Amino acid sequence: MRYQDHKPALILLADGTIFHGKSVGNVEGTTFGEVCFNTGMTGYQEIFTDPSYFGQIMVTTNAHIGNYGTFSDDVESDDIKIAGLVCRNFSYNFSRQRSDMSLEQFLKENNLLSISNVDTRALVAYIRDNGAMNAVISTRVNEIDALKKELAEVPTMAGLELASKVSTKEPYFIGEKDAKYKIAALDIGVKKNILRNLAKRDCYVKVFPYNSTYEEMSKFNPDGYFLSNGPGDPEPLKDAIILAKIIIEKNKPLFGICLGHQVIGLAIGVSTYKMHNGHRGINHPIKNLTSGKGEITSQNHGFAINIEEAENHPDIEVTHRHLNDNTIAGLKHKSKNCFSVQYHPEASPGPNDATYLFDDFITLIENSKPVTA
Template sequence: MKYQARKNALILLVDGTIFYGKAVGSKEGSAFGEVCFNTGMTGYQEIFTDPSYFGQLMVTTNAHIGNYGVNDEEVESDGVKIAGLICRNFSYQASRPDSDGTLEDFLSQNNLLAISDVDTRALVSYIRDNGAMNAVITTDVDNLEVLKKQLADIPDMNGLELASKVSTKEPYFYGDENASYKISALDIGIKKNILRNLAKRDCYVKVFPYNTSFTEMQSFEPDGYFLSNGPGDPEPLTQAIATTKEILETGKPLFGICLGHQVLALANGISTYKMHHGHRGINHPIMNLMTGKGEITSQNHGFAINKEEAEAHADVEITHVHLNDQTAAGIRMKSKPVFSVQYHPEASPGPHDASYLFDDFITNIKNSK
């Protein structure tokens, strides 16, 4: 019955290209954002709630989405962060025994527009050829001219500051206050599983808003500092970059992930750039140049650091390289216990090949105490 009642829907790209589909559930209207794709075969709930995806229309390349429902433990923030969902086949039933509900209900509760029955292979191929771009998904299929005008007014992701949209408004604590190590974490879009990984390693974390000063972060008297993942362009994060520069002057351990990795690079005078279509999936191959070992990693980013500038920097060493395109995927400072990676060692979803990076961070803290 739901299938028969579904409304016609479409995806309109900013260059005028159209892909057709059907609305999922009863949700109607339009959703705007940058269209991108994720190649993960599982973990859709974690992807949809990852703050790094804020403002993006997510295309899932896996043919079936929703088939195992949702679970209350598998969220990475306080709600859905993507702007809209585009998929091939949407499953209205949840087959997993420990499911807490269907994906349809979850999306409805979060007021998210989703469309299915889309030729996602063709759409992904188009993005790969032409790059990630702004788009609108809509059930208002008869008002294309109005939608084109509205779409033209949507700001481009390049130069867009989004960390303020997802960061905590007030500082909060995570973990056991009697833990061995204290961490000051800058929330520019932090995932819950990062906090879980730190707490599991005997850390008590104080999480600060994106525009927190160094003085305030230092007042917690931490043993180490952390720069989180997050959405948008890193260059507009002037306060975060300034705070990071002051952290570096302390000589204390610092660990950055994803957007935090880019902020660390900018704090060292290394520029960043918007990628053609980014890296988003849970099977990306990385080479650890320090050990010579390969890693299969979880990634989701549309910006990267300038590899040539990192190689030329006197106090920075590239530690990890993405094997698909040779982009810089990790750096460390030669004179300080400071390092960062472009990918997600906390996974969720994804493999745990890179979880050792949290252990390396703790080792740096131990050696610095």
């Protein structure tokens, strides 16, 4: 089917700005979410299935999306988590030896509305200058006033709790039962590859629902605790914040990534804030302040830890900085077995610049074990 034969579609931003395009696969529909953009040249399938993107309309800056199809192993959760997709050129034909499905079919099976032929360079520049905001993509191109009214009813991301929408309902296990280490992981939007990285380091991981208590998780008798990535505002996650406080007070080994990093910051007493745009891409430069080395990292977050509060907190050591805007990208507790980062070491864009963090977690566990005579 030629692009000119596809149904007209649009993306309408909360401030009334409109960009026009075409419906991918001639699908009709309407979907709402916070519009954001990712600068990665590859990895679209991992992005679309990342629970951290739940509730967001994804604009891809790469001009061609779908050109290498999809592969069943290249997913970070059980289904697509983004609310919608906006791209420039959608590739209906794909070429990759191990691909088992086209992106078009993958999107259809997951009921995701997508639009192409959008001037994404102009759209990204607009979001960059005006900030992330709610938006709607729709094929109802002649119902602008109605779409504006519906969009006005959509809650903003600030203050929105979304971990409950993506977390597991029941605990489950990853890894070998006879592994050397036992890890209790709180799922507030965990990516599969994080769990695979832990299992690869001889860990038997029990994954718990987002609202699990310390009492429930400690019954597993874990060697360490992990707080996952995830979507939404960290401040409404009261149960997770209380859990992190207890783990820190008891001085149990604790590692957090992304949303888990923000929860740890809140547990220690540092506030978070919604960023103008957030960081979303696979080429974000980070400096490890301990080693002095630079890291190329994958990032996906719209909230961050307050810089001034963290720098002046007596219990916090800032360990990593984002070199583009100097935001905090990592911290550790000065007197407790706790550290966290704002980026994704499991995504391996460097490719292995940051995978040492999983090894650091194992070292923390080893060093925290009581010395026996």
